[in-house]
Amino acid sequence: MPYTKEHKHKTRTRILDRSFRLFAKKGFKGVTIDDLMRDCGLTRGALYAHFSSKAELYREALEFRACNTKLANPKPRGASNKQWLSLLLENYLSLKHVKGEHDLACPLAFLATDINTQNKAIKTAYADTYENMNTAIRGYASSYTDCDEQDILSVTAMMIGTVAIARTLQDNKSIESLLAACRREAGKKLGGITFNSSTL
Amino acid sequence: MPYTKEHKHKTRTRILDRSFRLFAKKGFKGVTIDDLMRDCGLTRGALYAHFSSKAELYREALEFRACNTKLANPKPRGASNKQWLSLLLENYLSLKHVKGEHDLACPLAFLATDINTQNKAIKTAYADTYENMNTAIRGYASSYTDCDEQDILSVTAMMIGTVAIARTLQDNKSIESLLAACRREAGKKLGGITFNSSTL
């Protein structure tokens, strides 16, 4: 038996990880199965041993990434809610995130308009991810500061919008200004978090 | 001479208008030239009498729409800056806008992630549109309230993010909550604008 269960699972995970990166960068139609599988060190035909279609892969890759962000996972011991949220914001609103150099690009920001041409299952996966982001931030923030649901919704919309727009800009100075503005405002609204670089 | 200059210009304008709507709805790769020209009551070949390529059309359509929004044009006489800005916000952050039922969908929100796979000229057109939006809002708001550049940048990012996310959601109640949250926050930050429905 030349291919073990282990091996199949590892390959599957590799495909999910790589394909999310590519979809985030180029959108659903901008990625060909050839590109993708070559990037995984495999060939086109192999995909269909793991996923039934390109759309199915896209959905699974979105869910895979959504479950593996810092926001979706418990905070480490020893950090206060405020400290942890502050770190999350700093990561999210960073040049590295915008440039896709994180291995944890946010699907919400990177796929936002791409979702509109996808099927219902994909839209639902996206909406779930969005809800989870709101829930996570609400959970941290409400433990130490007063904020209502509208505060949370407006902050996440700003964060997602900021990263989505920043990604389109060609000039790093503009990107940095935008990120700094958003850091300041999000910090204010989430109970007075401050950043070293927020006046940049 | 069966085709006058008038006629050509009118056709060109029709193509720009229709194609923007389609691109906004389905993205660059989601629109075929066949779809588009059929929508204009023409056939594929005719496109190339007006534009040299699909990408060129996309860029021109973006610029065409960007020049024809309420934000890009002078406010009507008789409205105060604050009143006018309030109306602009209400329009922008409306269900009609999200659903694309305006004939003035905002390219920034509708094309956000689509821009990343386009050429430099298109990115530049998009960035110009973005800058114009910031400039217009800054112009109105700074006439009657204190706000710095970071306030403006964070408000526009929130507005664009809100519409982009709202568009992906399948449930109208979620959309309305998000819009209401963003109206309230934008209103606050832009000198105490209030809306009837902002507590919805």
Add this chain to the structure above:
DNA sequence: GTCTATATTGGGATAGAC
């Protein structure tokens, strides 16, 4: 300026060997 016909390329999915 617009049409129809066509050249050409590219990409999703399947078949069958290993």
Add this chain to the structure above:
DNA sequence: GTCTATCCCAATATAGAC
């Protein structure tokens, strides 16, 4: 499970008639 070869459709762009 992965490979290569192939089927098949779709889509951009051009050619040439009107």
